[in-house]
Amino acid sequence: MATGRSHRPATRSRGIPEATVARLPLYLRALTALSERSVPTVSSEELAAAAGVNSAKLRKDFSYLGSYGTRGVGYDVEYLVYQISRELGLTQDWPVVIVGIGNLGAALANYGGFASRGFRVAALLDADPALAGRLVAGLPVRHIDELESIVADNQVSIGVIATPAGAAQEVTDRLVAAGVTSILNFAPTVLTVPDGVDVRKVDLSIELQILAFHEQRKAGEDRQDPDGDVPAVMPA
Amino acid sequence: MATGRSHRPATRSRGIPEATVARLPLYLRALTALSERSVPTVSSEELAAAAGVNSAKLRKDFSYLGSYGTRGVGYDVEYLVYQISRELGLTQDWPVVIVGIGNLGAALANYGGFASRGFRVAALLDADPALAGRLVAGLPVRHIDELESIVADNQVSIGVIATPAGAAQEVTDRLVAAGVTSILNFAPTVLTVPDGVDVRKVDLSIELQILAFHEQRKAGEDRQDPDGDVPAVMPA
DNA sequence: CCATCTTTGTGCACGCGTTCACAAAGACAT
């Protein structure tokens, strides 16, 4: 993760546990699919299966939001969609800037999941002057030096970093200085941010390495000793 | 997450906790940076700062691997790089197929973090015949129907899914049937897989929604009551 | 109106992960 409390120690006020917050988007997606099929109600069992979680966990998660179910029947799909959307803050508009318009940045700009939720791409930024003006996902790429004015003019509070690792910290500093308080970081670096700024990190390489670990474990289950021998290099 | 035990209930044998495994790549990255700067040793305090974690946590994590430090001095950087690499299974070669060569798939194919660790892109696959043969990151895109033979010939055990949501489950089924036992899923869908297959999911939209939640919380801290009023639609 | 049946909401126990705090271990100087 990064410095500067990514999550507050214990969510105060109406205290929804962090683990629950992380699952709400999952439920929301499943519910949206049901809504599109005009399914009026759904039981915790069905919805849990669709979201890939335990039904008891789902009920407990919903209990943090309030008592929105009807015993003997289940949950009203539309009502629940609204409640979760509101809780997540998706009923309002979130302007977002994406910095670094390489393949990844372009993929993010084209991602449909943005607009459907409350997210709106306010601008695409890149340091390469050759990219400036080119259309990506219908939006013109603008030069990184416009960052400050764009963030201020559009009241952007969320920034997405899709730059190379070397540029990530500098971009972060500029975003934060301009007023951004939430950052989604795709660059493989630990970002340092002041208190009050949230950072979430998506790291491809890490995910693969975790898979490799389990894969090795699986492959080694047949053999006697999965770990190798003493390394050639000894500690000082 | 997905069906089919993503993580084993309690890691048996030399039992490295799942949370620790997830941090090992982080340490490895920080250590690699130190190694490139020819730093010989590092203390838990310094390394923890570089990785963005607590130093006590780092020491406990390392204690699961064995006693690789020297009291009063710290850890030997090269030695630790080797040990963690071996533990994660990065000393061997992991052939990977990437399915779905849109912007995201192309970004993944171009991602440098692959080759530097033990990962080798064995093939890029896409269902679009128009893409077939086009070079992406120096590799030719091949048609999805070659999936089975490619997986078999290269003994691929890890698959990366970067297709639209609609195609993800079918691709997963084919990958699993062909012998893949670890899947990294970028499509916004819950995948169902048989036991023994690991799935990890990276979901952009979910990360943004979590940020939005905290952002809303931050914005509402000034006001009296951050949650809105009673919704217009009432439950059945 | 009463009985039955379904499904929610939650009290409780358990296990994992985190953090503190300190004793043991070794380096290094004298």
Added chain:
DNA sequence: ATGTCTTTGTGAACGCGTGCACAAAGATGG
């Protein structure tokens, strides 16, 4: 060799998250 000083490795306490299991709530039918 002895003492001091640094840093590791870990025992123990705590808190969060998960899942069981059941009582309460309400729908539904007779």
